[in-house]
Amino acid sequence: MTPGAESRRPRVVVAGAGFAGLWAVQKLDGEDVDVVLLDRQNYHTFLPLLYQVAAAELGPTEIAYPVRSILRKAKNVTFRMGEITEVDPGERIVRTSTDELSYDHLVLAMGATTHFFGVEGAAKHAFPLRAMDEAVPLRHHVLSCFEAAAHEEDADRRRRLLTFAVVGGGPTGVEFSGALAELVHGPLQRDYPMLDMDQVRIVLLEAMDRVLGGMPEGLSDYARDRLERRKVEVRLDTPVEGVEATRIHLAGGETLDTETVVWTGGVKGVPGPEAWGLPMGPGMRVRVEPTMAVPGHEGVWVAGDLAYLEDEDGEPHPGVAPVAIQQGSLVAANILRVEGGESLREFRYRDPGMMAVIGRNAAVARVGGRTFTGFVAWVMWLVVHVAKLIGFRNRALVLVNWAWNYISFERAVRLILPYERKGRRPGLAPEEPGRVPEA
Amino acid sequence: MTPGAESRRPRVVVAGAGFAGLWAVQKLDGEDVDVVLLDRQNYHTFLPLLYQVAAAELGPTEIAYPVRSILRKAKNVTFRMGEITEVDPGERIVRTSTDELSYDHLVLAMGATTHFFGVEGAAKHAFPLRAMDEAVPLRHHVLSCFEAAAHEEDADRRRRLLTFAVVGGGPTGVEFSGALAELVHGPLQRDYPMLDMDQVRIVLLEAMDRVLGGMPEGLSDYARDRLERRKVEVRLDTPVEGVEATRIHLAGGETLDTETVVWTGGVKGVPGPEAWGLPMGPGMRVRVEPTMAVPGHEGVWVAGDLAYLEDEDGEPHPGVAPVAIQQGSLVAANILRVEGGESLREFRYRDPGMMAVIGRNAAVARVGGRTFTGFVAWVMWLVVHVAKLIGFRNRALVLVNWAWNYISFERAVRLILPYERKGRRPGLAPEEPGRVPEA
Numbered sequence: 001m002t003p004g005a006e007s008r009r010p011r012v013v014v015a016g017a018g019f020a021g022l023w024a025v026q027k028l029d030g031e032d033v034d035v036v037l038l039d040r041q042n043y044h045t046f047l048p049l050l051y052q053v054a055a056a057e058l059g060p061t062e063i064a065y066p067v068r069s070i071l072r073k074a075k076n077v078t079f080r081m082g083e084i085t086e087v088d089p090g091e092r093i094v095r096t097s098t099d100e101l102s103y104d105h106l107v108l109a110m111g112a113t114t115h116f117f118g119v120e121g122a123a124k125h126a127f128p129l130r131a132m133d134e135a136v137p138l139r140h141h142v143l144s145c146f147e148a149a150a151h152e153e154d155a156d157r158r159r160r161l162l163t164f165a166v167v168g169g170g171p172t173g174v175e176f177s178g179a180l181a182e183l184v185h186g187p188l189q190r191d192y193p194m195l196d197m198d199q200v201r202i203v204l205l206e207a208m209d210r211v212l213g214g215m216p217e218g219l220s221d222y223a224r225d226r227l228e229r230r231k232v233e234v235r236l237d238t239p240v241e242g243v244e245a246t247r248i249h250l251a252g253g254e255t256l257d258t259e260t261v262v263w264t265g266g267v268k269g270v271p272g273p274e275a276w277g278l279p280m281g282p283g284m285r286v287r288v289e290p291t292m293a294v295p296g297h298e299g300v301w302v303a304g305d306l307a308y309l310e311d312e313d314g315e316p317h318p319g320v321a322p323v324a325i326q327q328g329s330l331v332a333a334n335i336l337r338v339e340g341g342e343s344l345r346e347f348r349y350r351d352p353g354m355m356a357v358i359g360r361n362a363a364v365a366r367v368g369g370r371t372f373t374g375f376v377a378w379v380m381w382l383v384v385h386v387a388k389l390i391g392f393r394n395r396a397l398v399l400v401n402w403a404w405n406y407i408s409f410e411r412a413v414r415l416i417l418p419y420e421r422k423g424r425r426p427g428l429a430p431e432e433p434g435r436v437p438e439a
Numbered sequence: 440m441t442p443g444a445e446s447r448r449p450r451v452v453v454a455g456a457g458f459a460g461l462w463a464v465q466k467l468d469g470e471d472v473d474v475v476l477l478d479r480q481n482y483h484t485f486l487p488l489l490y491q492v493a494a495a496e497l498g499p500t501e502i503a504y505p506v507r508s509i510l511r512k513a514k515n516v517t518f519r520m521g522e523i524t525e526v527d528p529g530e531r532i533v534r535t536s537t538d539e540l541s542y543d544h545l546v547l548a549m550g551a552t553t554h555f556f557g558v559e560g561a562a563k564h565a566f567p568l569r570a571m572d573e574a575v576p577l578r579h580h581v582l583s584c585f586e587a588a589a590h591e592e593d594a595d596r597r598r599r600l601l602t603f604a605v606v607g608g609g610p611t612g613v614e615f616s617g618a619l620a621e622l623v624h625g626p627l628q629r630d631y632p633m634l635d636m637d638q639v640r641i642v643l644l645e646a647m648d649r650v651l652g653g654m655p656e657g658l659s660d661y662a663r664d665r666l667e668r669r670k671v672e673v674r675l676d677t678p679v680e681g682v683e684a685t686r687i688h689l690a691g692g693e694t695l696d697t698e699t700v701v702w703t704g705g706v707k708g709v710p711g712p713e714a715w716g717l718p719m720g721p722g723m724r725v726r727v728e729p730t731m732a733v734p735g736h737e738g739v740w741v742a743g744d745l746a747y748l749e750d751e752d753g754e755p756h757p758g759v760a761p762v763a764i765q766q767g768s769l770v771a772a773n774i775l776r777v778e779g780g781e782s783l784r785e786f787r788y789r790d791p792g793m794m795a796v797i798g799r800n801a802a803v804a805r806v807g808g809r810t811f812t813g814f815v816a817w818v819m820w821l822v823v824h825v826a827k828l829i830g831f832r833n834r835a836l837v838l839v840n841w842a843w844n845y846i847s848f849e850r851a852v853r854l855i856l857p858y859e860r861k862g863r864r865p866g867l868a869p870e871e872p873g874r875v876p877e878a
Binding site: 042059060061062066068069072078080081098099143147150151187190191192194 | 481498499500501505507508511517519520537538582586589590626629630631633
């Protein structure tokens with residue numbers, strides 16, 4: 001049953017079915033190599049829309065796609081579900097929770113995880129928003145806060161249940177805050193007529209002096225203005241110093257009472273590579289050569305969020321889908337060049353631009369040297385995201401959902417299913433561990 | 440915040456937002472009473488399509504609808520999420536996990552749960568299929584069995600992973616077996632080219648001498664034939680005597696090695712009413728008068744699967760949606776008659792017929808005195824089920840999904856997310872407790 005055991009073709013193990021891993025695999029498909037794709041999930045997640053799952057705009061199944069379906073037509077690719085536990089670059093062996101694979105080339109594309117920067121209590125109490133099994137519990141938690149507030153007679157607790165702190169003014173923080181504001185001041189306002197929605201506070205906390213720091217300043221100002229019009233409090237120059245179960249501590253000693261802290265404040269490479277002896281750069285990412293090869297470890301390549309590579313100006317590439325896609329493709333091409341005895345190419349980022357959506361008819365976009373805001377940017381955002389989704393069915397379902405949300409001002413995906421999370425749930429005492437909200 | 444505290448109108452507490460409870464509430468809406476609807480979930484589940492969630496045909500959000508949205512236009516109805524822990528019919532008080540409510544009328548409509556009939560090991564090892572939080576783990580378990588089988592080198596274990604026993608040949612057992620067969624011999628066959636799908640066994644076990652015992656015999660024969668054509672082994676006259684983690688024991692000493700036993704073999708009323716002193720009938724259901732009132736407990740009514748009432752022939756009414764809907768409406772009407780000083784009406788079932796679907800173009804239906812099979816019955820089934828779904832968005836999404844499934848012979852909702860369940864998961868040792876499969 002071991003794939004490729006009968007052949008003598010070089011074996012490429014690709015770890016991670018995100019953008020970088022999938023694009024590497026697609027480029028290797030049909031070539032004279034055997035490819036094994038590993039992932040801890042059996043599906044690819046379209047991360048740019050993950051915040052919409054958390055904000056009850058889309059269901060989980062609409063932004064995820066089974067890996068085996070993507071690979072159906074691939075002839076030289078097999079998929080194994082499992083988590084990498086160890087890489088031995090000397091012996092060229094990868095170990096997973098269930099087995100052991102030797103490789104000629106290894107592509108590490110497991111991506112990034114949330115970076116709490118050592119802020120006290122953040123890892124324990126804050127909700128990260130980087131993976132499907134984080135977005136779904138967050139949605140249920142938010143909905144459960146409203147359900148609990150609806151019959152909470154203690155006014156202080158009620159205010160605390162209705163205060164939502166979002167840490168980090170990057171695209172995820174901005175998009176989630178905007179989507180949460182539309183959820184609250186639309187459908188939830190109609191669902192909970194007994195609650196005074198003026199008590200709801202959504203506070204976006206950013207340590208720097210503007211949101212969307214990676215975009216031109218005019219777009220930052222626009223985004224901030226549109227968030228504030230949607231009743232999101234945008235607090236700039238406000239680093240977070242600690243998170244408790246019912247409170248968040250801001251720089252300068254101020255505190256905010258809240259049971260919901262969403263942490264979009266930073267990312268770092270997934271754990272592992274340092275222990276396996278790979279050279280590390282800032283943010284727990286693996287330092288690679290411009291060819292995406294890991295120096296000193298022949299046959300090991302890194303692509304996507306897990307790679308640390310600086311551009312011509314000495315800036316690291318941003319952790320966005322186009323970078324991951326282009327790096328994944330380049331790694332695959334370079335592996336084929338190694339096997340063909342050709343010289344390697346270096347990574348040069350072709351920047352297609354950046355976008356972020358604040359809400360209905362409001363988005364920002366930078367494409368080439370031009371910037372766009374408002375309805376035009378919003379339509380561009382819609383078109384790009386639907387076009388990039390994998391699978392006709394998912395595109396159709398996302399369009400039906402979005403059209404329905406847009407026309408009806410509704411959000412339908414509001415079920416609270418039991419879902420285990422390390423945390424607690426509203427209605428239980430804050431310190432009490434419990435099963436948390438899902439669907 | 441206590442609803443109705445300011446008014447002197449009679450308070451009706453309705454427990455359960457299933458068909459019986461929702462229809463009772465809708466009938467009471469706008470009348471001169473205050474209604475409090477209680478449910479442990481924040482959504483109504485369209486149970487007739489639950490098996491499609493388990494068989495990866497539909498996503499959970501497509502057959503569920505938030506209760507608060509259903510009630511938005513209701514003026515005298517409030518919703519409380521919570522589970523009933525106790526009823527004190529003497530004091531006329533209902534206690535939930537979070538509070539205490541007094542009532543003038545109490546409608547118990549919490550429905551039924553799985554009945555294992557004391558079969559050894561069944562409650563521990565079998566998968567029930569009566570609620571959303573049972574259907575989703577079952578789907579993940581089935582998919583995880585294939586994922587584990589794909590790289591299981593022990594042939595015995597592989598066969599065991601690919602054997603699926605479905606206990607009970609009623610509509611749920613028949614529909615789930617048929618849907619599972621289409622999933623296996625279509626999309627999964629394409630996803631797992633390394634697996635020999637002839638090794639997959641789906642065994643439907645029925646203790647009686649025919650499936651669909653509540654329907655005319657011709658329909659039973661047709662259903663059995665169509666299941667067998669889809670490679671489901673239908674075993675009649677085969678009671679189950681025990682379930683272990685890796686085996687099921689059949690009457691006569693035969694055993695089947697399997698890690699998946701789906702139990703659709705019976706239902707009983709939810710626990711509670713007996714402890715509260717209500718008169719019980721067979722199957723843990725509350726014995727009611729033909730008016731749906733509980734004898735000896737003024738102000739307490741029962742509707743739907745939790746009620747035990749015989750028809751003119753001395754047969755209990757079946758546990759199907761139309762019975763629940765009609766009983767829920769009658770209870771509401773009778774409550775209004777009590778308040779208006781009018782005499783009560785008795786329940787008389789207007790039978791709209793019965794249907795079950797085996798799969799693509801194959802269904803059975805009895806409507807009035809006539810029976811239908813094949814494509815005609817299948818179209819009738821589709822139309823009735825889409826029409827009865829609550830919410831335009833859910834109807835649209837279900838139609839998109841079904842159309843896509845039908846045209847592409849695919850099933851897209853095949854994600855395996857972590858989901859806590861009492862059980863174990865494939866890949867772990869059978870006895871080891873673990874988090875099980877979701878999406």
